[in-house]
Amino acid sequence: MNREILYVWLVFILFLPGCSVNYSFSGASIPPQLQTISVQYFDNRAPVIYPSLSQELTDALKDRFQSRTRLRLINDIGDADFEGVIEQYRTQPVSVQADERANLERLTISVRVTYVNTADPEQNFEATFSRHEDYDAVTGLEAVEADLVKKIIDQLTEDIFNRAFVNW
Numbered sequence: 691m692n693r694e695i696l697y698v699w700l701v702f703i704l705f706l707p708g709c710s711v712n713y714s715f716s717g718a719s720i721p722p723q724l725q726t727i728s729v730q731y732f733d734n735r736a737p738v739i740y741p742s743l744s745q746e747l748t749d750a751l752k753d754r755f756q757s758r759t760r761l762r763l764i765n766d767i768g769d770a771d772f773e774g775v776i777e778q779y780r781t782q783p784v785s786v787q788a789d790e791r792a793n794l795e796r797l798t799i800s801v802r803v804t805y806v807n808t809a810d811p812e813q814n815f816e817a818t819f820s821r822h823e824d825y826d827a828v829t830g831l832e833a834v835e836a837d838l839v840k841k842i843i844d845q846l847t848e849d850i851f852n853r854a855f856v857n858w
Contacts, residue, residue, distance in 0.1 A: 718759055718855040723809035727761040728768035732801065736779040740839060743776055747801065747843055754847045759855065770854070774803040777818065781831055784824055797831065798822040799842045805854050817853065821845040 729751045734744040751772060756763050761770060778800035785794035800820040807813040823838045825831065831838075 718851075720759055720761065720855055721809045724761060724769045724807070726764045726768035727755050727759065727770045728764050728766060728772070729755065730771070730773035732774050732776055734776040734779075736776050736799075738779045740779055740835070743779065743799070743839065746839065747776065747846070750843045750847045751850065754851050758851065769808045771806045771808075772803060772850070772854075774801055776800070777802050778820070783827070791827070793827050794824055795827045795831070796822050796824050797835070797838045797842065799839070799846065801846055801850075803850055805850075807854070813854070815853065819846050819849045819853075821849070 729748055732744050732747050732751075734740075736743075752763055755761060761768070776799065778798060781795050781797050783794070784796045798820060799822070800818055802816070802818045804816045805814060821842045823841050825834045825838060
């Protein structure tokens with residue numbers, strides 16, 4: 691009986707190196723053919739402009755891909771390429787008090803992303819990602835805007851990463 695178990699383990703160990711499935715702690719599934727990644731500058735075409743949003747979003751995407759994948763970031767067009775535009779940056783009331791003044795407002799940012807995967811064109815997509823954060827209207831947007839934008843960018847970059855590389 692022990693000899694049979696030993697043979698099973700031996701066969702398992704011999705065939706294990708032949709498997710080429712890539713796993714990571716981020717949950718990403720990246721084919722070995724993809725070696726490089728590129729993120730083009732995300733132009734801000736929203737009717738209301740937050741001045742640093744384009745640069746912050748572009749940099750956050752680059753950081754996310756570099757920290758969670760083995761792909762090498764290049765300035766040219768990579769094996770995996772992301773480009774897009776910021777389409778929406780808006781605030782709107784969420785909750786109104788009895789005197790018809792907003793007591794809770796929402797900041798929403800929407801980004802249209804085009805992803806091209808040269809190793810597997812079936813993974814290519816063009817999609818709009820949208821996230822929001824609520825804030826106290828009495829405090830005012832100016833007081834919390836930078837923090838809200840950072841939170842929303844973190845959520846957007848996670849959504850974009852998951853859509854491209856996490857095949858659930």
